């Protein structure tokens with residue numbers, strides 16, 4: 001039995017984050033049910049999870065059990081994981097974790113719909129930046145609402161930022177903290193202010209990197225060489241492509257609304273999003289990627305784009 005007392009987990013969204021969250025929940029022994037916008041997206045997301053589990057088994061075998069998971073663990077995770085096109089199938093879950101697009105309205109709609117379906121469990125949002133108290137106002141039980149901000153890639157990153165809303169109860173906060181530990185992750189507490197702690201620090205750093213490129217101060221590759229200078233594992237432009245440029249853009253907008261114009265998205269990021277170059281998920285962002293996800297070079301549109309500083 002999990003320390004949190006949670007049995008069944010629902011996940012809304014099977015994109016970059018939702019598929020990692022669902023995988024880790026199933027891997028840790030929770031019955032997990034995921035929904036998204038239609039069968040094709042669900043099928044693609046589920047295939048990605050199965051592939052990721054198989055890779056972990058290969059890693060276990062290759063490292064003699066030092067890394068990865070056993071074949072039995074992967075098989076039981078696959079058996080515990082279900083997908084559905086109907087949100088109502090999540091109504092009986094102990095907790096639902098939402099991981100859809102970083103926009104207020106679609107998230108609010110889901111929380112209202114769950115309330116109408118009679119859901120009464122804990123509702124957690126994986127939002128990167130949107131006020132938890134404002135999101136919670138759409139749920140019938142705001143005391144059972146909390147921010148649960150997983151990091152990307154979820155199966156690898158050990159930290160989860162937890163954010164209490166204005167009305168979140170002690171009981172909800174304790175259960176979510178225990179669930180985070182049940183999932184083998186370290187809880188990091190933050191207050192309910194735009195961007196919370198992690199993205200308040202990280203997103204302005206990336207936004208400055210975009211400005212460094214558009215002002216011609218550094219090339220894309222050189223701006224990414226914080227790997228050599230600051231000890232980061234991945235530079236800000238590669239990380240942004242990995243996160244998704246739409247997500248980075250929406251977060252900067254949330255920061256700007258709360259803290260002012262300094263946080264406005266750089267023109268280069270804005271142009272990339274307008275052009276549908278959203279990073280790895282669309283094959284084009286600051287860099288170009290082939291179908292295996294390997295980088296093939298700098299996006300020529302980015303290399304060409306210059307505006308004065």
Ligand code: NAD
Pocket residue numbers: 012013014015016017018035036037041098099100101102103106126127128129149150151152242243244247281
């Ligand atoms: P994504 O674009 O990769 O995936 C979003 C998924 O949500 C897609 O599968 C899409 O079909 C689905 N979706 C969109 N609208 C929907 C709706 N109305 N109903 C059901 N499904 C819907 O995005 P992502 O990167 O997984 O981001 C999801 C959330 O996680 C966002 O709130 C984001 O800020 C947050 N987050 C992202 C990262 C990251 O590195 N990408 C890290 C931490 C948190």
